[in-house]
Amino acid sequence: MSMLALLLAAAGFACLAMAMERHHRDVAGHAPPTPRRRLLQVLGVLGLLASLLASIAAWGVAQGFVGWCGVLAAGAGAMVLWLSFRSPTKPAPRPSSRS
Amino acid sequence: MAASSRSPATGTPPAKRVPRGSGHALLWARGLLGLLGGYAVAACWAAALARLLPGAKADATLVATMAAFVVYALAAIWAYAARSTLRATLGLLLAGGIGALLAWLLRGGVG
Amino acid sequence: MSNLGGIRQSQSVLHTWSGLVVGWVLFLIFIAGTAAYWKEELTRWMQPEIGLPASSATAVTQAQQFLARTAPDAQRWSIDLPDARSSATSVSWQPQGEKERRRGQRNPNQATLDADGKPVQVRETRGGNFFYRLHFDLHYVPVLWARWFISACSMLMLIALISGVITHKKIFTDFFTFRRGKGQRSWLDGHNALAVLSLPFHLMITYTGLITLMTLYMPWAVDANYPGGRDAFFAELFPRAEKAEASGVAATPPALAEVLRRAEVQWGGGHAASLQIEHPSDSAMRISVRRHQGDQIAGAADALSFDARGNLLDAAAPRSAAVITRDGMIGLHAARFAPTTMRWLFFLSGVAGTLMVATGLVLWTVKRRTQLPDPARPHLGFRIVERLNIGFVTGLPVAMLAFLWGNRLLPLDVANRSDAEVKVFFYAWAACVVHAMLRAPRRGWVEQLALAGVLALGLPLYNLVAWHGGAVSALAAGDGAKAGIDIGLLLMGASLLWAARKVHRFVPAQRKPRAARTGASAAAGASA
Numbered sequence: 001m002s003m004l005a006l007l008l009a010a011a012g013f014a015c016l017a018m019a020m021e022r023h024h025r026d027v028a029g030h031a032p033p034t035p036r037r038r039l040l041q042v043l044g045v046l047g048l049l050a051s052l053l054a055s056i057a058a059w060g061v062a063q064g065f066v067g068w069c070g071v072l073a074a075g076a077g078a079m080v081l082w083l084s085f086r087s088p089t090k091p092a093p094r095p096s097s098r099s
Numbered sequence: 100m101a102a103s104s105r106s107p108a109t110g111t112p113p114a115k116r117v118p119r120g121s122g123h124a125l126l127w128a129r130g131l132l133g134l135l136g137g138y139a140v141a142a143c144w145a146a147a148l149a150r151l152l153p154g155a156k157a158d159a160t161l162v163a164t165m166a167a168f169v170v171y172a173l174a175a176i177w178a179y180a181a182r183s184t185l186r187a188t189l190g191l192l193l194a195g196g197i198g199a200l201l202a203w204l205l206r207g208g209v210g
Numbered sequence: 211m212s213n214l215g216g217i218r219q220s221q222s223v224l225h226t227w228s229g230l231v232v233g234w235v236l237f238l239i240f241i242a243g244t245a246a247y248w249k250e251e252l253t254r255w256m257q258p259e260i261g262l263p264a265s266s267a268t269a270v271t272q273a274q275q276f277l278a279r280t281a282p283d284a285q286r287w288s289i290d291l292p293d294a295r296s297s298a299t300s301v302s303w304q305p306q307g308e309k310e311r312r313r314g315q316r317n318p319n320q321a322t323l324d325a326d327g328k329p330v331q332v333r334e335t336r337g338g339n340f341f342y343r344l345h346f347d348l349h350y351v352p353v354l355w356a357r358w359f360i361s362a363c364s365m366l367m368l369i370a371l372i373s374g375v376i377t378h379k380k381i382f383t384d385f386f387t388f389r390r391g392k393g394q395r396s397w398l399d400g401h402n403a404l405a406v407l408s409l410p411f412h413l414m415i416t417y418t419g420l421i422t423l424m425t426l427y428m429p430w431a432v433d434a435n436y437p438g439g440r441d442a443f444f445a446e447l448f449p450r451a452e453k454a455e456a457s458g459v460a461a462t463p464p465a466l467a468e469v470l471r472r473a474e475v476q477w478g479g480g481h482a483a484s485l486q487i488e489h490p491s492d493s494a495m496r497i498s499v500r501r502h503q504g505d506q507i508a509g510a511a512d513a514l515s516f517d518a519r520g521n522l523l524d525a526a527a528p529r530s531a532a533v534i535t536r537d538g539m540i541g542l543h544a545a546r547f548a549p550t551t552m553r554w555l556f557f558l559s560g561v562a563g564t565l566m567v568a569t570g571l572v573l574w575t576v577k578r579r580t581q582l583p584d585p586a587r588p589h590l591g592f593r594i595v596e597r598l599n600i601g602f603v604t605g606l607p608v609a610m611l612a613f614l615w616g617n618r619l620l621p622l623d624v625a626n627r628s629d630a631e632v633k634v635f636f637y638a639w640a641a642c643v644v645h646a647m648l649r650a651p652r653r654g655w656v657e658q659l660a661l662a663g664v665l666a667l668g669l670p671l672y673n674l675v676a677w678h679g680g681a682v683s684a685l686a687a688g689d690g691a692k693a694g695i696d697i698g699l700l701l702m703g704a705s706l707l708w709a710a711r712k713v714h715r716f717v718p719a720q721r722k723p724r725a726a727r728t729g730a731s732a733a734a735g736a737s738a
Contacts, residue, residue: 023386080403154532157532157533164428
């Protein structure tokens with residue numbers, strides 16, 4: 001159940017990230033059209049709320065909110081790493097390459 | 100505002116540089132104000148809230164202490180955000196003074 | 211006039227100064243505190259002589275039998291029960307006529323019992339508690355001074371967090387942004403990401419940390435309401451039961467497992483952490499059962515008292531809202547309530563906080579270097595800061611791993627063994643600081659990262675070879691704690707070696723290879 005909360009948070013953040021022009025461009029090559037943006041934002045928020053419910057199911061009400069903050073951090077962190085490492089950095093120019 | 104930049108023109112965009120008055124002296128002044136002045140303001144309000152808050156003495160004491168750290172943070176932020184060092188100092192004196200006055204007025208009357 | 215600029219700029223200055231002045235201390239607090247989330251598991255790992263514990267009911271019965279055999283006439287018995295995270299039952303007793311021992315004094319009247327109730331010789335070690343204490347009591351300094359100093363640094367951390375949020379213009383637009391390979395921009399992106407994504411945790415941990423030490427650092431509310439002295443305040447908060455007087459009539463204690471069960475019923479399904487019996491051979495005995503602090507977020511070690519026949523004497527008065535709030539804050543900080551998955555989330559947030567401080571420290575040197583009149587020849591102050599960064603950011607992990615190695619390699623019969631392990635920590639740290647001072651910065655980073663990686667990877671391998679199969683056998687026995695530490699060390703070691711490789715292979719974009727080898731380019735803009 002806590003795993004479900006993590007997955008839902010990651011999915012929710014993925015939607016929210018894609019709703020941002022900068023990241024949509026990175027992934028899809030063009031800015032998102034407005035209807036798609038709205039949809040992604042709604043899905044993203046729903047995903048995060050669903051992960052809150054999953055956290056409460058896993059840990060109870062009080063601890064669920066506390067755990068949810070950690071779940072959100074992990075989910076968002078996963079998204080940051082995914083978006084960052086999708087595109088390899090252009091290596092700095094160097095005269096000789098080292099193996 | 101005398102903004103004497105201390106960095107050479109190495110291409111750092113000017114918008115990122117923080118305008119400094121008299122360099123380090125200003126930072127020290129604000130820093131001490133924030134650190135020590137903020138603490139003094141928080142201490143005054145800890146005492147004031149302890150006597151002001153309703154409820155059992157021990158409980159009011161706890162809440163007042165917990166709130167004091169928020170006061171400290173706000174005071175420190177004010178010390179840096181205020182538009183001049185004079186305003187910063189006056190603001191802290193005022194805030195601390197009100198707290199101390201409240202605490203003094205309520206002395207001996209706590210249930 | 212003497213303006214610091216607009217609100218964002220003024221807060222940027224505040225943020226940099228409040229963070230930097232105490233950055234190294236904050237790094238120590240974060241890294242030791244984060245490790246302390248696993249302190250029970252670390253203690254278990256550091257005492258490999260014992261295996262999995264028995265259940266509390268079994269353990270308390272075994273403890274009772276042991277104490278009845280060993281110290282039937284003692285004036286006090288004390289039993290610490292094992293829980294899901296810790297290994298062993300600890301018993302101690304106070305013989306008739308002896309004064310109570312102060313904390314920290316060695317106590318010969320104690321024993322550790324394994325899952326079969328037999329006393330075990332475990333190696334003397336501070337265990338994970340060393341890291342726990344280190345992060346607020348420091349070491350080698352009086353505890354009050356250390357806590358005062360830590361409180362002051364935590365206050366600056368709180369200010370740094372708030373001013374950091376105010377000054378971060380693009381907190382939403384840059385939420386998912388981490389641009390690699392772009393030098394200072396990358397360090398800033400990393401610092402921001404680590405800070406913003408776990409912002410609730412960072413704010414919570416800093417504020418609640420202050421709350422745990424608040425009566426020391428901000429006693430003015432207490433002084434205002436209790437002009438006669440602070441003791442009156444503490445007496446009101448923590449009322450002490452009067453000590454029972456021996457009646458002279460002999461008796462034996464009731465079955466403690468039954469007393470335990472009654473306590474758990476009284477708590478509505480809670481768990482006991484420890485038991486104390488005053489005058490266990492007398493009919494006026496008082497049995498106190500303390501609740502486990504991990505039962506609730508607002509965990510408190512409230513005690514229930516039972517008499518010689520196992521009847522409940524009194525239930526503690528319910529806590530007021532203010533006390534529950536305070537206990538809740540302390541509970542959030544220590545996270546004793548957290549089950550394993552949530553504990554991992556707390557730990558990861560702690561790692562994020564540690565790296566946030568580290569990236570802040572490095573970012574400062576990276577940024578400052580661009581402002582130097584001659585970047586190839588920095589002045590002494592900058593050079594010292596740059597090297598102390600290494601001494602802390604990589605030196606402390608090396609020292610912590612050396613501590614674990616000391617636990618494995620120090621002979622079991624060394625006098626004051628737990629102090630010896632602590633010495634290993636400090637010697638290793640000092641050596642790292644000296645190394646950082648002597649080496650060119652880039653070499654310093656690479657060598658210490660690599661050393662830390664090797665030390666981390668070596669421990670689980672050592673366990674496999676020298677400790678009956680290490681993580682593999684621990685997993686087979688269902689000992690998640692021991693296996694978890696080993697696996698964590700493997701991951702940590704791999705990450706450290708990866709980082710070392712990254713720094714080693716990095717070539718600053720605009721410099722010629724010749725300049726790169728003088729090391730003056732240091733860790734400038736190393737892509738994370």
